[in-house]
Amino acid sequence: EVQLLESGGALVQPGRSLRLSCAASGFTLSSQVMSWVRQAPGTGLEWVSAISRSGGDTYYADSVKGRFTIFRDNSKNTLLLQMNSLRVDDTAIYYCVCDLTRGLDAYDVWGQGTVVTVSS
């Protein structure tokens, strides 16, 4: 069964760091373009970051550029998101997603999400 399972969400203070993980099962994560999408409380969806199949190309929303880093641990079939200099407006549910069927960005596979709360 194809599944994505996020972990690492926590309550952290502004300015601190956090690393999110997304473990894939049922498929090889490195064969897909993988992305993170977040949803702030009571609001809509925001694309955060993506990594190419090769891992050589990474992409970021302007709101996180320079603070977040997306990367993979192929040996563990896991996607990661290193979040530094966290801000209150980074508070959200973070979803790991991919378009397994088409290899584009119509996300047909979603994790259950992990909650990040940035507050003093």
Add this chain to the structure above:
Amino acid sequence: IVLTQSPATLSLSPGERATLSCRASQSVAANYLAWYQQTPGQAPRLLIYGASSRATGTPDRISGSGSGTDFTLTISRLEPGDFVVYYCQQYGNSISFGQGTRLEI
């Protein structure tokens, strides 16, 4: 690309037809427009991709249409489980989402 969904809230009854709109600030490349359904407490679920192609598991009574900058999601014969939130997304030029339409009874 900025996506504007309308209306913000749509009030209908079971059995009726819902028409949800998504307008893009510029033409969506290759009509790479998707629709998602989100039930409270759950991750979104892909309904439509490429503006009009149904994702696996999407029933025939849900359809997508449109091209360029104007897109529509139509849900006929509304069922109780349809009364949730719907988002459009374009993936032709970077990625962006609309702000959502809440379908309420």
